[in-house]
Amino acid sequence: MKRFWIGVLILIVVCLAGFAVYAWKPAIDPIEPPQRTSFDQALIEKGAVLASVGNCTACHTKPGGKSFAGGLAVPTPFGTIYSTNITPDPKTGIGRWSEAAFSRAMREGVERDGDHLYPAFPFDHFTLVSDEDNKALYAYLMTRHAVESRPPANELTFPLNLRFVLAGWKLLFFHKGAYREDTAQSAEWNRGAYLVEGLGHCGACHTPRNALGAERKGAHLAGGEAEGWDAFALDRSSSAPVPWTHDSLDAYLRQGWHADHGVANGPMAEVTGNLGRLPDSDMSAIATYLISRMSEPTPERAAAAEDIRKKLSIDQGGTPIPASATTGSPTSRGGAIYQAACATCHDGSRPQPFGGIDFHLSSTIAAREPQNAINVVLFGLPATSGRESPIMPGFAATLTDDQVADLLGYLRETYAQKPAWADAKTKIADTRSGKYRVSVGPSDGIERSPDNVGAKD
Amino acid sequence: MLKLNVNGTSHDVDVDPATPLLYVLRNDLKLNGAKFGCGLGQCGACTVMVDGKAVFSCLTPAMLVEGREIKTVEGLGTIDAPGPMQKAFIEQQAAQCGYCIAGMMMRAQALLEAKPDAADADIRQALEPNLCRCGTHMRILRAVARARDLMQGKSADNMAPAAATGRG
Ligand code: FES
Ligand code: FES
Numbered sequence: 001m002k003r004f005w006i007g008v009l010i011l012i013v014v015c016l017a018g019f020a021v022y023a024w025k026p027a028i029d030p031i032e033p034p035q036r037t038s039f040d041q042a043l044i045e046k047g048a049v050l051a052s053v054g055n056c057t058a059c060h061t062k063p064g065g066k067s068f069a070g071g072l073a074v075p076t077p078f079g080t081i082y083s084t085n086i087t088p089d090p091k092t093g094i095g096r097w098s099e100a101a102f103s104r105a106m107r108e109g110v111e112r113d114g115d116h117l118y119p120a121f122p123f124d125h126f127t128l129v130s131d132e133d134n135k136a137l138y139a140y141l142m143t144r145h146a147v148e149s150r151p152p153a154n155e156l157t158f159p160l161n162l163r164f165v166l167a168g169w170k171l172l173f174f175h176k177g178a179y180r181e182d183t184a185q186s187a188e189w190n191r192g193a194y195l196v197e198g199l200g201h202c203g204a205c206h207t208p209r210n211a212l213g214a215e216r217k218g219a220h221l222a223g224g225e226a227e228g229w230d231a232f233a234l235d236r237s238s239s240a241p242v243p244w245t246h247d248s249l250d251a252y253l254r255q256g257w258h259a260d261h262g263v264a265n266g267p268m269a270e271v272t273g274n275l276g277r278l279p280d281s282d283m284s285a286i287a288t289y290l291i292s293r294m295s296e297p298t299p300e301r302a303a304a305a306e307d308i309r310k311k312l313s314i315d316q317g318g319t320p321i322p323a324s325a326t327t328g329s330p331t332s333r334g335g336a337i338y339q340a341a342c343a344t345c346h347d348g349s350r351p352q353p354f355g356g357i358d359f360h361l362s363s364t365i366a367a368r369e370p371q372n373a374i375n376v377v378l379f380g381l382p383a384t385s386g387r388e389s390p391i392m393p394g395f396a397a398t399l400t401d402d403q404v405a406d407l408l409g410y411l412r413e414t415y416a417q418k419p420a421w422a423d424a425k426t427k428i429a430d431t432r433s434g435k436y437r438v439s440v441g442p443s444d445g446i447e448r449s450p451d452n453v454g455a456k457d
Numbered sequence: 458m459l460k461l462n463v464n465g466t467s468h469d470v471d472v473d474p475a476t477p478l479l480y481v482l483r484n485d486l487k488l489n490g491a492k493f494g495c496g497l498g499q500c501g502a503c504t505v506m507v508d509g510k511a512v513f514s515c516l517t518p519a520m521l522v523e524g525r526e527i528k529t530v531e532g533l534g535t536i537d538a539p540g541p542m543q544k545a546f547i548e549q550q551a552a553q554c555g556y557c558i559a560g561m562m563m564r565a566q567a568l569l570e571a572k573p574d575a576a577d578a579d580i581r582q583a584l585e586p587n588l589c590r591c592g593t594h595m596r597i598l599r600a601v602a603r604a605r606d607l608m609q610g611k612s613a614d615n616m617a618p619a620a621a622t623g624r625g
Binding site: 336337339345 | 498508518585
């Protein structure tokens with residue numbers, strides 16, 4: 001028996017030692033910050049486009065702050081993580097990182113000094129990025145304005161505040177590796193897959209996560225959550241009433257809206273704002289790949305979409321005005337609110353994106369969860385600074401929680417022909433009170449108005 | 458028949474319940490301070506307060522605000538006895554054509570009631586939804602900062618810098 005326990009002990013020690021070896025990453029020597037002239041201009045420009053695919057600015061820029069200087073609070077179920085400064089500042093940024101250190105961070109999620117990075121930085125996707133692209137990204141970031149700014153310390157619960165614990169997370173969920181071509185698919189499809197699954201890290205928001213915050217492998221792109229918004233499913237369970245096509249997806253991602261689907265809002269607005277910079281071929285490749293994930297719509301879905309199209313071509317005048325928002329059934333009260341407050345834009349003559357979407361087409365109204373509908377009704381869509389943009393006023397100050405619930409119930413039943421969301425009321429209250437945190441930005445996302453008005457760079 | 462409480466007075470108005478509050482204020486109650494600019498919630502000329510919060514009255518169906526406290530620019534003071542917000546706008550001559558001003562004052566009032574010591578940056582941010590096509594923004598911002606100081610009982614000598622800088 002004694003021998004057995006000694007054996008167990010040895011096993012534990014060996015395992016711990018093994019884990020320590022696995023967890024320990026060496027520091028990579030700091031370098032003298034490279035001169036701007038040491039980078040090729042074409043490489044920097046390539047890096048700029050790649051950085052928009054990666055949407056780097058969204059997390060690494062604090063609203064109103066300097067680009068890439070970090071400090072944005074990223075709430076997670078485990079506490080708050082603050083994004084890092086990725087400007088070439090030698091003290092507080094990545095100015096002393098060599099290209100090798102940068103590539104290792106992308107490939108393995110390890111800092112220059114050997115610390116493990118939190119998966120809020122989506123290295124589980126970035127591991128697919130090619131050396132060539134990392135080189136360009138490095139050139140781009142190392143030639144930005146250096147900003148001296150140290151982000152606040154992360155606020156995480158024990159034991160997650162200990163970085164070596166992340167090695168365990170990686171052991172369980174992280175697969176390091178470059179992108180592997182699927183030879184059965186076209187070159188365009190492969191290009192799309194490389195961008196979507198790698199640098200684009202679409203799954204970081206659009207895939208649900210498990211209790212430990214890792215993307216659930218069996219539910220790839222089946223719909224997730226980001227900054228208080230539901231990121232809709234990009235697989236066959238897509239809630240879009242008119243199924244996405246290659247062309248509608250291509251146009252939506254490029255311009256931030258499409259007549260069949262409406263305007264990008266929440267964190268997606270930043271994404272589409274950034275993607276507009278991509279070359280046509282890459283945009284088309286992304287659409288090709290994502291459409292293949294959604295697969296052909298079933299005959300029933302296609303027929304339902306046809307019905308909607310027919311309805312939209314006839315239905316011009318809207319439904320008759322119901323009498324009162326205070327009496328009658330919830331649905332009739334909701335209908336009264338819709339007619340009085342929403343129909344001017346949502347059933348008007350102005351086309352999108354400046355007019356509102358007809359709710360027959362809205363993924364938000366057809367979605368499983370009411371969260372996005374709640375966010376839009378309460379907070380609207382703020383205007384973009386300095387140029388024309390879609391805009392919607394928020395109704396938080398006008399509508400009570402009950403009125404929002406009535407309105408949503410009406411929209412569900414009338415436009416999606418689905419029963420009202422069961423848990424809407426609590427969610428409305430929590431969203432309004434801030435208990436459930438939602439980030440609200442303008443439709444291009446990039447300016448993060450109004451904080452950023454007058455930003456210096 | 459709807460019962461509306463405007464500037465502390467209760468009114469019975471005989472309107473279609475879906476009528477925008479703005480129309481009721483202007484047409485039925487003859488309170489013409491709030492203006493019609495766009496009717497779409499995009500300009501802020503129609504801004505009034507409901508239960509202390511700034512709302513676009515053009516997009517607020519009257520039936521939704523029954524029994525709630527509605528305040529318009531007429532409720533901030535009178536010509537003879539202007540309230541601090543109005544006084545500050547007059548002092549700073551913060552109007553060109555004046556069309557946007559009632560809305561500006563109401564949104565600013567809502568901010569200062571919620572946050573009496575609002576910083577200049579807060580004022581700038583809060584007024585963001587309201588447009589002024591004459592471009593008097595800088596004076597408007599100064600006027601609101603001045604109103605904040607007046608409401609806090611500060612005299613002209615210890616005003617905040619933004620309000621103290623000259624006209625122009
Ligand atoms: S008239 Fe109401 S916002 Fe323009
Ligand atoms: S003063 Fe004319 S619109 Fe503002």
